[in-house]
Amino acid sequence: MPNLHQASKGSTRERASSRLARRTLPVLLLAASVTVVGCNEASFLVPPPTLRGIAIPLPPPSIADQVLVYIDVEGGVPMGFDHPATEAFVYETRTERGYFVGTDGLEFTVQDVLVDVTNNCLETWFVDGVDGEESSLVSYKAVVLEGEEACANPSCSAPDDLGACLCLEKWTTGCG
Numbered sequence: 001m002p003n004l005h006q007a008s009k010g011s012t013r014e015r016a017s018s019r020l021a022r023r024t025l026p027v028l029l030l031a032a033s034v035t036v037v038g039c040n041e042a043s044f045l046v047p048p049p050t051l052r053g054i055a056i057p058l059p060p061p062s063i064a065d066q067v068l069v070y071i072d073v074e075g076g077v078p079m080g081f082d083h084p085a086t087e088a089f090v091y092e093t094r095t096e097r098g099y100f101v102g103t104d105g106l107e108f109t110v111q112d113v114l115v116d117v118t119n120n121c122l123e124t125w126f127v128d129g130v131d132g133e134e135s136s137l138v139s140y141k142a143v144v145l146e147g148e149e150a151c152a153n154p155s156c157s158a159p160d161d162l163g164a165c166l167c168l169e170k171w172t173t174g175c176g
Contacts, residue, residue, distance in 0.1 A: 061162070064117075064164045066117060067125055071112075073113050074107070076107055078126065087103065088110065088128070092113060092120060093121040093175065115132065122141070138170065139170075140169060146165075153167055
């Protein structure tokens, strides 16, 4: 009989420790998650990139008649990203092509970006060359405008033979 008593005593201990483990596991997980959340560093938004304009290296006779056009995108580097190894990124979501260049002081130019003038979205951001910090993402659309007044805007390309130009429009919630 002593063996039976020892076996039942062992099973009672095992059941008690199993119950204790089931009760303490959620508490430990909660404590671990609070600790992880408590250790996260606060991150602040950094200045977004700004694009100044578009240049079309060899504009076609009529931009409005074209669907795909290669453009050069010019812009300025935001404060805090003026380090020598900083890179400017442009991603055209419709053609799914990405581009990046090193910045030259406070300016950059991304050449030969392929855009569909009827449907495009240019996402832009910077990566700091010192600590790898990324700027906020900003979206732009290249739109065809016509007329001397519209094409005089600094964000526009030079007008083509028929008076049409490509201009950048900033979209705050993506290109939709």
